[in-house]
Amino acid sequence: MLMKQTLSTIKQEVTRTYNSINQEIFGMGVRSQRIDIVEDKIYISAIHKRIPALKILDERERTLTIQIDKALIEANKELLREQIELIVGVPIKTILKDYDPHTEYSVTVIIFTEVLESYPIPTERSYHTT
Numbered sequence: 001m002l003m004k005q006t007l008s009t010i011k012q013e014v015t016r017t018y019n020s021i022n023q024e025i026f027g028m029g030v031r032s033q034r035i036d037i038v039e040d041k042i043y044i045s046a047i048h049k050r051i052p053a054l055k056i057l058d059e060r061e062r063t064l065t066i067q068i069d070k071a072l073i074e075a076n077k078e079l080l081r082e083q084i085e086l087i088v089g090v091p092i093k094t095i096l097k098d099y100d101p102h103t104e105y106s107v108t109v110i111i112f113t114e115v116l117e118s119y120p121i122p123t124e125r126s127y128h129t130t
Contacts, residue, residue: 011035013087044108
């Protein structure tokens, strides 16, 4: 059986997923985040908490932390792609993400192959017969 998933439900699931992925990768969630859905895009603006070790390295070895940040962003985007496609049920065309370590702000733009609306999602139901 298929149920309609509202855009509000998608936003809630994306919010939980984004925070969960950050906990998995960085060992901590985000301080705050905002999710907006416009046509074929999901916009995520978030305030993170910088990993203390990277904050210290930023002062001494910024070129190294730039490379680490890029690698972490790529890992984040891979996990986002896998999990968000499952939530939304629409293929992702691309994910764009940037992070500013000085302000701890990030912006992520997820672009889908179709305009997002309320999409049907599969649900599992178990039926018991007696």
